[in-house]
Amino acid sequence: MPVNLYSPPMKRLSVKDCGALGDGLADDAPAFQRALDSGATTIRVPRGTYRIASTLRVRSGTTLVAAADARVFSCGETPKRRGDFLLTNAEDPHGCRDITLRGGIWDGNNPGRCNTKPSDLFDPDAWSGVVLNFDGVRNLRLENLTVANSVTYNIRLCRIDGFSFRHIRFQSDRIAFNQDGLHFAGCCRNGRVFDVQAISKGQTNDDLVALNADDSLVRLENRDLVCGPIENIVFTRLRAEDCHTIIRLLSVNSTIRNIRFRDVEAGCREFAVNADAARYCRTPLFRDEDHPGGVGYLDNIRFDGLRVHATRAEGPPLICIESNAAGFQIRGFARDRVRDARPDVPTLRVRHVREGTRILETEEAVDIQAPKDARARTRFPSRVLLEKGLFEVTSPYGYRTHPVTGEADSFHAGVDGALWDGRMLVETGICAWEHGTVLEAEDSDGHAGTFVTIRHAGGLVSRYCHLERGSLRVAPGAQVARGGLLGWMGQTGRATGAHLHFEMKKDGNPVDPVPFLKELA
Secondary structure (H helix, E strand, O other): OOOOOOOOOOOEEEHHHHOOOOEEEEEOHHHHHHHHOOOOOEEEEOOEEEEEOOOEEEOOOOEEEEOOOEEEEEOOOOOOOOOOOOEEEOOOOOOEEEEEEEOOEEEOOOOOOOOOOOOOOOOOOOOOOOOEEEEOEEEEEEEEEEEEOOOOOOEEEEOOEEEEEEEEEEEOOOOOOOOOOEEEOOOEEEEEEEEEEEOOOOOOOOEEEEEEOOOOOOOHHHOOOOOOOEEEEEEEEEEEEEEEEEEEEEOOOOEEEEEEEEEEEEEEEEEEEEEOOOOOOOOOOOOHHHOOOOOOEEEEEEEEEEEEEEOOOOOOOOEEEOOOEEEEEEEEEEEOOOOOOOOOOOOEEEOOOOOOOOEEEOOOOOEEOOOOOOEEEOOOOOOHHHOOOOEEEEEOOEEEOOOOOOOOOEEEOOEEEEEEOOOOEEEOEEEOOOOEEEEEEEOOOOOOOEEEEEEOHHHEEEEEEEEOOOOOOOOOOOEEOOOOEEEEEEOOOOOOOOEEEEEEEEOOEEEOOHHHHHHHO
16 A cells, blocks of 8 residues: 655644643743744644744744734743844745734733843844834735734834735833834835724834834844835824824935825824934934935825824924925824813924925815925914924014115014024914904005904903915904914015014003013924
8 A cells, every 4th residue: 555655734733733832931932933834824823821932933825823812922031132023034035925913912021131122222233122023025914913012113014015914903011212013114015004003001102103214224123124115005093092103204315105094093292293304313314414405205195084182291293294295195184182282382393395395284274385486385274383493583573674664773563583494484374372352354555464463361462464465364353262373474565575573562562572472382
C-alpha cells in the first residue's frame, strides 16, 4: 500500500494546539510563533491571557483571529531593543501581502519594568516602544481589535498599499509621550479606515491619526521608517474624548494627497488638525529661513463633518495650517462652545504658506488664498484677528502723522492693525469685542468707510471701521454676543490698505483700546 509522504498544511490552527497556555505566566511567544510558521492560513487565539517575551512575526497569507477577550501582552521583564515589537510582519525580500489581524486586545504593557522609553531619543539600538508594526505589506486588514497600554505608537505603518482598518480601539490609563494611535509613515497608499476610537480619557496622548510623510528618522520611534508620499486614503468616524491632537498632517518635502476625513468628532487638548510641519517639535526638520516660500505639499485634503472642542484651557488655535496646500477643504465644521475649554482662542491659524494655498469652509465660509500681491482673504468668523502675536498694530493710539493727509500731530482715536504672518496679510472676519447692542452699522462714504458701533455695559462703546463694503452681518438695534461676526475686514473709506481701525470709548471719551485687545488675546 503506497504511503503518502506529503501532508498539505492545515488551514486552521489554534495557538493552544502549539502549546500556548494563556495563563498570563508562561512565555507563550514560542507557541505563537510555531503556529505562525506552521503554514496554516488561519491562526486562532482563544480566550486567555498570553505573555509574549519576543516579537511575533506574521507571514504573508496569514489570518490571525483572536477572541474578543483574548489579551496578548508584552512581557515587562524582558529587555527590549531596536526591532522589537509585540507583533510585526515577517521580513520578506519580495514584500509581505495578505495579512489579517482580527479581534483581541494587543497590550504594550507600559507598566512593565523593561517596557520604558529610553532617555536617549537618538540611541541607534533603542527600542521604539511600538505595539503593532507593519512595514511593506500589501493588502493589510485590521479589524475589531483593541491596542492597549502603548509606550509610544499604538500602531505604526510604513510602505503599506491596499489596506482596510475597521473598528480599532485605543486604551490606556497611563499617559506616555508620543502615544500616537494610527501612525502612518512614508509610502502608505490606497486604504480605507472606518471607526477609530480612543476609549479611555486622555488617549491618545499624541495624534489619534498621524499622516507623517516626513519625519525625523533618527528618533527611536521612527527608526527603520522612510519618508515618502501618503495618498488615496479615506477615514470615516474618528472619535476621542480627550486626545492630545486628533489629526496630524506632516509634510515638508513629501506629498500628502487625496485624503478624505468624514464624521470626525472629538475633544482635544492641543489641535484638531495640525499641519505645522513639525516646526515646534523637539526635533524640527528644517529652518524657516532656509525655506522662504514655505514647506509642505498638501494636495486635495477634504473634511466632511468636523465637530471639535478644546479640553484644556491653555492651548493654540484648534486648526493650524503652516504647510503649503493646493486644495484643503473643511465642510460641516462645528466647534462645541458649550464644552470648549478655551472658547475665546481662535479656531484657525494660518502662517508660512505660499501663494496659491487655499483653505475652504462651506459652513463657516473659510477661504484663505494668497494671490500675486501676497495678500490673502479669509472668511472665517472666529477670533483669528485678535490672536496674540498675530494682530500687528500698524498705527497706535494717540498723536501721529496722518498716513493719508500727512497732517502732523493728528490724534488717532483707535488702533489700526491687520493679521500678518511675516509675508502674508490675511483679511479676516471681524468679531464683536464683547456682548452689546449695535448702535450703528453702515456702508458709509466717509473716512471710516463701512463701520459698526456697539454699546456695551459699563459705559463702553466699541467701533470697527474700514470693513468690506456689503459685508455687514448686523443692523442697528441688534444684540450681538462676544465674538459674534460683524463683517469682513476691508479697506473702505480713507485707508491706505486693508486693515481694521478699532476704537473704544468710556463714557463718551476715547481710550486706548490695546488693553481691551489684550483681554481677548
